[in-house]
Amino acid sequence: MSYALLLALPLLAAAVLAVIALRRDRRGWAALAVAAAVVLVLTVVFDSIMIAVDLFHYDDALLLGPRLGLAPVEDLAYALIAVLVVVAAWRLLPSRATAAERASEQPDA
Numbered sequence: 001m002s003y004a005l006l007l008a009l010p011l012l013a014a015a016v017l018a019v020i021a022l023r024r025d026r027r028g029w030a031a032l033a034v035a036a037a038v039v040l041v042l043t044v045v046f047d048s049i050m051i052a053v054d055l056f057h058y059d060d061a062l063l064l065g066p067r068l069g070l071a072p073v074e075d076l077a078y079a080l081i082a083v084l085v086v087v088a089a090w091r092l093l094p095s096r097a098t099a100a101e102r103a104s105e106q107p108d109a
Contacts, residue, residue: 002062003074007081014081017088028091036083043079047071 022028048069050056063072 002064003058003072004064004077007074007077010081011077011084014084014088017092018084021088021091028087032083032087035087036080039079039083040076043076044068044071047075 018032022032048071051070058072058075063074066073068076
């Protein structure tokens with residue numbers, strides 16, 4: 001199984017969660033784009049360094065082929081999945097403040 005095939009389902013699921021979390025929020029999409037760009041650039045830089053010093057390697061037979069620096073493009077999917085899931089979780093999960101506000105609004109029994 002190739003790395004791209006292995007990452008396809010988690011990437012799709014993370015993208016769907018992000019779309020659900022950010023629907024109709026242009027500022028949220030802009031913030032997501034900036035965060036993703038920063039994380040992807042850092043991923044390329046640091047993964048290239050780690051590959052150069054031989055901390056890990058990929059089986060070339062399982063890669064699509066294109067690389068950014070020394071990092072294969074599939075490696076960027078891990079970082080993108082992380083950004084999408086964190087943004088979706090931040091938006092979709094209730095905050096503690098919201099839960100505390102709800103509790104304070106409840107009449108005492």
